[in-house]
Amino acid sequence: MPGMPLPPSRWTLRAQLLASVLALLTVVMLATGALTVLETRRYLEAGLVTDLRGAAGRVDERRGLRDGDGEGDGDRRVAPERRGPIAAPGGGDVLVLGLTPAGAVATTASGVELNAVVNESGADDTLDAGQVAAVAAAATGTRPTRVEVGGDVGTYLTTTEVLPGGSRLVVGVSTEQVDELLAKLLAVVAGGTAIGLVLVGVGGTVLIRRSLAPLDRVAATARRVSxxxxxxxxxxxxxxxxxxxxxxxxxxxxxxxxxxxxxxxxxxxxxxxxxxxxxxxxxxxxxxxxxxxxxxxxxxxxxxxxxxxxxxxxxxxxxxxxxxxxxxxxxxxxxxxxxxxxxxxxxPLERDRVDLSLLAVNAVSDAHAAAPDHAWELDLPEEPVEVSGDEARLHQVLANLLANARTHTPPGTRVVTRVRPEGPLVRLSVRDDGPGVPEALQPSVFERFTRGDDSRNRANGSTGLGLSIVAAVGQAHGGRVEVSSRPGDTTFSVLLPAT
The missing domain is CATH 1.10.287.130 (Signal transduction histidine kinase, dimerisation/phosphotransfer (DHp) domain)
Structure with a gap:
């Protein structure tokens, strides 16, 4: 269907080579980029886990957590000597959250809630209730877990330590720097792949065209010969x-x-x-x-x-x-x-101005005298139609066409001789409503010694050269011959260059 792309089997050799190179390059670059990103991610996440362990080691608040909700047997608490910010190993933000067995924010022995996000400047931010619930729901084990805290806090890699009495201490390090680095790396890989494909496509087109130029010259020679x-x-x-x-x-x-x-x-x-x-x-x-x-x-x-x-x-x-x-x-x-x-x-033939209209009148008159049992008609334009050629040979062409119609059609057949200008050509045609030329005979009807079958009802002998002379004379004048035939409508035409 129009507009649909061609299947690869119908592509040119240039297109197939270029598509193959681009496909191979795409696979190689994507595989290389994927391995690079995966290996970099593995390395960065390993470093993030190391930072998390360092942060968990520095955050020693277990002694400052109240056991339970501050009530009960002994109301055990150990007050820490320090309430200041917790140092963030690796320069990233660190999240510290203490949770009671009931899931509420735990407090230190001095009554300060253990809920802080320590940033690079050393300032402490706190989590709201929704963020605390998100951390509490996700941080349930000692294995490092990514937690989407929400808000502007971002994502943290957390680890949870269960303390005596059921309280939990959640420590996390921000994954922002790692995620940004991986995003940049993905952008570089994608951009590099796209740029590489464009450069290889342009360069490959030039190189393939240059490499196949000899084949083009060979094809050009074959076309000239054809x-x-x-x-x-x-x-x-x-x-x-x-x-x-x-x-x-x-x-x-x-x-x-x-x-x-x-x-x-x-x-x-x-x-x-x-x-x-x-x-x-x-x-x-x-x-x-x-x-x-x-x-x-x-x-x-x-x-x-x-x-x-x-x-x-x-x-x-x-x-x-x-x-x-x-x-x-x-x-x-x-x-x-x-x-x-x-x-x-x-x-060479004679080259004179020949009035085809007058030639047709004379030829039809002769045919009428030879076969009065046929209906001979003329269809001529108002003005005379002239061509440059040999009058005797052109008369023979028209006489042979009329003789062919007379010989191969039964009495009473209507035969119309027509002359019409057609642009730079003049069409001289003889049409009859006889039985027609067999379809199998039409491709060779102008060849020498070609005769119709018995159904053509030849009343007189035929040499099989009449129509071949028509074709030869027409070609010698720079024209051509045509035939169109079906039962009841047969037309032989000679197209000649107009004067």
Whole structure:
């Protein structure tokens, strides 16, 4: 469907190479970045655990915690000698929170709540009730645990120590510096990967284009050869892959060398074909030329015999008539072959201004006289249509088209001869409503000695050269021929350059 991307199998070689390189680079860079980030995270978290243990060792408040809620047996308490801020090992913030068995904030022996976040400046912040509840819910074991305290306090790695009497002492170190460093590292890895892909994409495109330039030159040579007309005539196949692109030591050079070898073989075959065609054409021309004289003599003697005044047996008269008829038919065939041989040899035609409208009128008049049982019609424009060409040959083209319609259609068939300008061309067409040309015969209908099947109802003999002469004369005038046929609608057209 339009707009859908092409599948990889239909990508160009450049696109496939570039996509493969970019995919491989992406995998390598992402794997390297992931290993780097994971290893850095492991290292930083190990350092964070060490800082946490150092902070827990420095925070020795167990002696200052009241056992329970300050009531009960003995109301044991040991007053610390210090209430100042707790030093933060490693320069980061340290969280210290004492919790009673009931989950409330514990106090020291001097009545001060053990609820402090010691920052780098040594100032103490306190947690609100929601933050205390969050820490109390998450900090339940001695294993280091990440706790999202909430608010502007951030995330802490905490450890919990259970004291005699059920109280708990939670100590934590801030993970802010570690998280920021990992975030920056992730950004660097992602940015580096993106920049690397862009640089490799641009550089890879340039390098791949330069590396495949010889292949482009080989393809250009193949395209020039494919545009040459190789089906007939003298062919000069001078195209070759340049020597620098035909080095067998490289992959592209091997392709170029193979193409040059193939072109050498093709050129040899074309020369052989041309020599064979030339010999055949020369033979046909010579044979046709030599047969004209004896055929004329045969016809002359046959006519002379018919003019004999002495009685001639009826069987002899019939035989002489058949000899004359077949000699005439053979003479037409010889003339057609000689004309085709001359056209094949490239013999130039006359170039005069020819009025196709007048030519069509005369040809249709002749066809009407030859086959009055057909319905002959003309479709001509108001103004005369002229082309530059050989009037005799163009008349033969139109006569052959009309004879083809007369020969291969039953009586009563409507045949319309039409002349119409079409831009730089003039279309001369003959259309009939007869049975049509069999579909299997249409591709070869203009080839020599092509005849229709029995359903075409040929009333007279056919040499199979009429339409081939139409095609040859049309091409000699710089035009082309077309056929369109289905039962009840058959059109033969000749398109010629307008004057």
């Amino acid at each position: 545009a040459l007309k190789l089906d007939s005539g003298q062919v000069a196949l001078a195209e070759r892959v340049p020597a620098q692109d035909a080095d067998e030591r490289t992959e592209v050079g091997q392709v170029g060398l193979a193409l040059n070898t193939m072109l050498d073989n093709v050129e040899s075959a074309l020369h052989a074909r041309q020599e064979s065609e030339t010999q055949v054409r020369q033979f046909v021309a010579d044979a046709s030329h030599e047969l004209r004289t004896p055929l004329a003599s045969i016809r002359g003697y046959a006519e002379l015999t018919r003019r004999e005044t002495d009685p001639v047996p009826e069987t002899v008269t019939h035989a002489i008539g058949r000899v004359e008829s077949e000699a005439l038919r053979m003479q037409v065939l010889v003339e057609d072959l000689l004309l085709l041989a001359r056209l094949d040899a490239g013999r």
